[in-house]
Amino acid sequence: MSPSTPSALDLATSVRSGERTAIDIVEESLAAIEALNPKLRAFLKVDGNGARQRAEELDAARQAGETLGPLAGVPIALKDNLCTRGLETTCGSRILEGYRPPYDATVVERLRGAGAVIVGKTNLDEFAMGSSTENSAFGPTSNPWDASRVPGGSSGGSAAAVAAGLVPVALGSDTGGSIRQPASLCGVVGLKPSYGRISRFGLVAFGSSLDQIGPLTSTVAEAAALFSVLAGPDPRDGTCDERPAPDSLAALEKRDVSRLRIGVPRAAFGAGVEASVTAACRASLDALSARGARLIDLDLDWSDLAIPTYYLVATSEASSNLARYDGVRYGSRAAGHEDLIGMITASRGAGFGPEVKRRILLGTYALSAGYYDAYYRKATQARALMGRQFAAAFEQVDVIATPTSPTPAFPIGEKSEDPLQMYLCDVFSVPANLVGLPGLSVPCGASADGLPIGLQLMARRFDETTLLQAGACLEDARPEPLGLPPIHRLAKGGAR
Amino acid sequence: MSWECVIGLEVHVQLRTKTKLFCGCRTTFGASPNSQTCPVCAGHPGVLPVLNRGAVDLALRAGLALDCSMASVTKFDRKNYFYADLPKGYQISQFDLPINGPGHLDIVTESGPRRIGITRAHLEEDAGKLIHADASGVSHVDLNRAGTPLLEIVSDPDLRQPEEAFAYLKTLKQVLQYLDVSDCNMEEGSLRCDANVSVRPMGQEALGTKTEIKNLNSFKNVQKALEYERARQIEALESGGTIRQETRLWDDAASRTRVMRVKEGADDYRYFPEPDVPPLTIASERIERLRADLPELPVQVRARLARDYSLGEYEVEVLADSRALVTFYESVVSHGGSPKEAINWVLNDVRRLLNEGDGRLEELKLSSESLAGLLKLVASDRVSTQAARKAFEQMASSGRSAEEVVQELGLEQISDRGALSDQVAAVVAAQAKIVEQYRGGKVKALDALMGMVMRETRGKANPQLVRELLVEQLGEPG
Known part of the structure; x- marks a missing residue:
């Protein structure tokens, strides 16, 4: 935990006990946002009034003797692809500018029910398509550790907001690494739960068979607490699993590093990974080993399959998921077109950015008659193959460790003209989505320039408990916390 | 070609x-x-x-x-x-x-x-x-x-x-x-x-x-x-x-x-x-449960209608066209309507109502039970077929029972032999000329006398009985 940011758990405890008021905590968060957001551009929308009103309701409820939820008074930021009733939800796209959903996402209801206070909506790559948050129609977000660098993506706004201490916790979504990679690049914890663990109802779809919502936090314990609030069956999502949410926070107490078998795929620490990343990840694994964990080398190598498979599945599903943005019912509509197809074409042409268009075209092509067998069907088969490979690996190990991202945060603009380079950022993160496994990124060190580096852990499907326990063991073992990001130190002085 | x-x-x-x-x-x-x-x-x-x-x-x-x-x-x-x-x-x-x-x-x-x-x-x-x-x-x-x-x-x-x-x-x-x-x-x-x-x-x-x-x-x-x-x-x-x-x-x-x-x-x-x-x-x-729940299909229903109610081929065809109408028909019969009479009423009168309305049986005010009641009144000679048609219209528009409608409109026919006998005698006495014609062999004169009795009773007399009484009182023609 960064010392400037009190843990969400401590905040909730203090609000429940009456030691602090929710409104006081929310005002602090809003003040920090006001001071830092102009530089970071982590938030697209701040809902000060809504947050204050909610905080006052919570304080009144406590006064009236009600028992508050586990996240009482905790300010939280939501990635702007999570629907919030009446609060603009843009997905970082012009095509949804001004769109106010008529309903709340299931996770939004659950957060409110647990006492969390939503302070605003964070920036993202348009429709969550990207690894740097540069694809937002509303401009890029900066990395709090170096404002000239990207925060990662697509949940870059949420990762930056947590890293800079604007909010203790945030939600993101992860289709191919969009929680874990920005968590890694911003030095925070990011959890992508198993596919089917958390209801997707209200998450604007990108790749429906890959998308999952998850928390970005400073500590593994906070991630576990949020996970328990968010997970569990939902009658509004037919792909949501029936099993109830485990109490992962309580399970953290039972972690035992000496029983942990960590699989280490040789290929993940070889070519294509920056030396500083390999070094930091290796060091943290050695630290775990020193505390009794067993490291087991694995021959698991998905480097040839993962990226092509992912970009076929994700773009195919996206091409269909994004068909509803036609300017007919909501969102922006291009003016001056007499016929229907002209209007739809012009609205989509003006409303979508280049990366979204690229992916829609790729997906449309992959699904076309005559190409389906060569692309989409092949990808489905590759996915099944990867599933079998992981299942075999998990017969010997409890978790599998890789770098989260091959590099630390890169400069804004460096890869934006080279989509293939950008896609390669996802090599370690996409397998968890393709196979439906839970994945966790935990800060494990820093580059020579002081840029955060994350270690990714993956576990069996629906075994988030083991995954989070392993993450907590890593926190115990890693050399030292990263401390405050520079932007925070600078702006904090200025704001006071 | x-x-x-x-x-x-x-x-x-x-x-x-x-x-x-x-x-x-x-x-x-x-x-x-x-x-x-x-x-x-x-x-x-x-x-x-x-x-x-x-x-x-x-x-x-x-x-x-x-x-x-x-x-x-x-x-x-x-x-x-x-x-x-x-x-x-x-x-x-x-x-x-x-x-x-x-x-x-x-x-x-x-x-x-x-x-x-x-x-x-x-x-x-x-x-x-x-x-x-x-x-x-x-x-x-x-x-x-x-x-x-x-x-x-x-x-x-x-x-x-x-x-x-x-x-x-x-x-x-x-x-x-x-x-x-x-x-x-x-x-x-x-x-x-x-x-x-x-x-x-x-x-x-x-x-x-x-x-x-x-x-x-x-x-x-x-x-x-x-x-x-x-x-x-x-x-x-x-x-x-x-x-x-x-x-x-x-x-x-x-x-x-x-x-x-x-x-x-x-x-x-x-x-x-x-x-x-x-x-x-x-x-x-699940499939077996659904199979067990399958209702009778048209082929089966047609066979049953012919067998159980002795309906003709045409009647079966027309009736079975609508499952709802079959149910209605069978309900009329189960409430005591005779199968033979019921089929005529259902195929003619009920279907006409449906065609006049929106075609839905559930929208009709007429219930199968009340139609059966009407048929029973006809069968027991309390209502003539002609009066029954009048009653039917009223029942269909008001939703009331046959008994109520017949009472209200005074449609019940007079089948009381004693009372009708007096009426017949009065007409016979008053119409000596026509009686004469009848006795002289003009059989058609009987119809004129019947008409008069019916008029006297405002159409409520049981025509069968009136004819019987006239013949009885006048003796054989010629």
Whole structure:
């Protein structure tokens, strides 16, 4: 935990006990946002009034003797692809500018029910398509550790907001690494739960068979607490699993590093990974080993399959998921077109950015008659193959460790003209989505320039408990916390 | 050269669920535009479909009645295309694993019974409706229908005559109504039909180029359109022309088909498995439970009507056309109406009421029990057949019982021998001249005397009894 940011758990405890008021905590968060957001551009929308009103309701409820939820008074930021009733939800796209959903996402209801206070909506790559948050129609977000660098993506706004201490916790979504990679690049914890663990109802779809919502936090314990609030069956999502949410926070107490078998795929620490990343990840694994964990080398190598498979599945599903943005019912509509197809074409042409268009075209092509067998069907088969490979690996190990991202945060603009380079950022993160496994990124060190580096852990499907326990063991073992990001130190002085 | 016509039909029926296929919105017909919509069926960002299990059961029920092979695993697929009435930009349908596989439907044609193959019967959601109403040129979108569950029943190209297509549709509709899976109301769009038709020289194996006909709003029009199209295609081929693969619209006013659009290669709907709806495993117990619940089908009901009520072939055919009418008829009989009398009233009077109204039995104020009551009054001579017709109208408009209506309108006939005897005697005494004519051999004079007695009793006398009494008092003519 960064010392400037009190843990969400401590905040909730203090609000429940009456030691602090929710409104006081929310005002602090809003003040920090006001001071830092102009530089970071982590938030697209701040809902000060809504947050204050909610905080006052919570304080009144406590006064009236009600028992508050586990996240009482905790300010939280939501990635702007999570629907919030009446609060603009843009997905970082012009095509949804001004769109106010008529309903709340299931996770939004659950957060409110647990006492969390939503302070605003964070920036993202348009429709969550990207690894740097540069694809937002509303401009890029900066990395709090170096404002000239990207925060990662697509949940870059949420990762930056947590890293800079604007909010203790945030939600993101992860289709191919969009929680874990920005968590890694911003030095925070990011959890992508198993596919089917958390209801997707209200998450604007990108790749429906890959998308999952998850928390970005400073500590593994906070991630576990949020996970328990968010997970569990939902009658509004037919792909949501029936099993109830485990109490992962309580399970953290039972972690035992000496029983942990960590699989280490040789290929993940070889070519294509920056030396500083390999070094930091290796060091943290050695630290775990020193505390009794067993490291087991694995021959698991998905480097040839993962990226092509992912970009076929994700773009195919996206091409269909994004068909509803036609300017007919909501969102922006291009003016001056007499016929229907002209209007739809012009609205989509003006409303979508280049990366979204690229992916829609790729997906449309992959699904076309005559190409389906060569692309989409092949990808489905590759996915099944990867599933079998992981299942075999998990017969010997409890978790599998890789770098989260091959590099630390890169400069804004460096890869934006080279989509293939950008896609390669996802090599370690996409397998968890393709196979439906839970994945966790935990800060494990820093580059020579002081840029955060994350270690990714993956576990069996629906075994988030083991995954989070392993993450907590890593926190115990890693050399030292990263401390405050520079932007925070600078702006904090200025704001006071 | 003689030509053979090859016809295949695609029938969409709306399943009778209370709620839509993937959300909780109602499916009531005729509600004000967009009043039966929610973020899910309106295709808002972030929503997800959740399958209506009731629709699955109805689809399986239809599949069982059509002897379809049942998939143990079925799945949904997305059919992608852009249109203003399609909120998500794709329709959730079924592509390669339909819930109902091959089956068949037996029909009776003029040339005898025929078995028509069913290719598949799959579940899908309906689209919304575009309304091009006002003069401003603006189109409106009504999404009430979007997401309504449909069963698309595709026939094999087994039909050879337009009248066979008519018989197929009539039989299919009857089966589906008996199953209570759809009300099959073409006017409300709960049954829609597209026809594929081609011709080929008699004896040729290979199929000719087909055209698809849409906008068919009645079974009669399906037949007429097919007749037109068959003639058009034969004429084109005989004059050395070719048939273009195209979609044609039936123009009812002009009684002809017109080109709607030309198909240049197959449409590419980019089907792929719907990731939001998990594949559905259908347990054999579920199928067996549904099979055990299957109601009597038309073939079985017809046999029973003939056997149990000694109805004639024509009566059975007309009555069995509507399952609801059969139920009504059987209820009249079970409440004491005689089968023979009841069939006349049901086929003539009740059906007339239905034709005058909106055709729904449940909308009638007349109950089967009250009709049975009326028939009993007639059978016991308390009401004449003529008075019963009057009573029937009143019962149908007021919903009151036969007893009440007969009392109120004073329709009960006088069958009291003593009282009528006095009336008859009085007329006989007063009409010496006519009596004379009768006795002189003019038999017709009796009718005049009867008329007078009836007038005296304001038509309430039992005519049978009056005649009897007159003959008794006058003695034999001549």
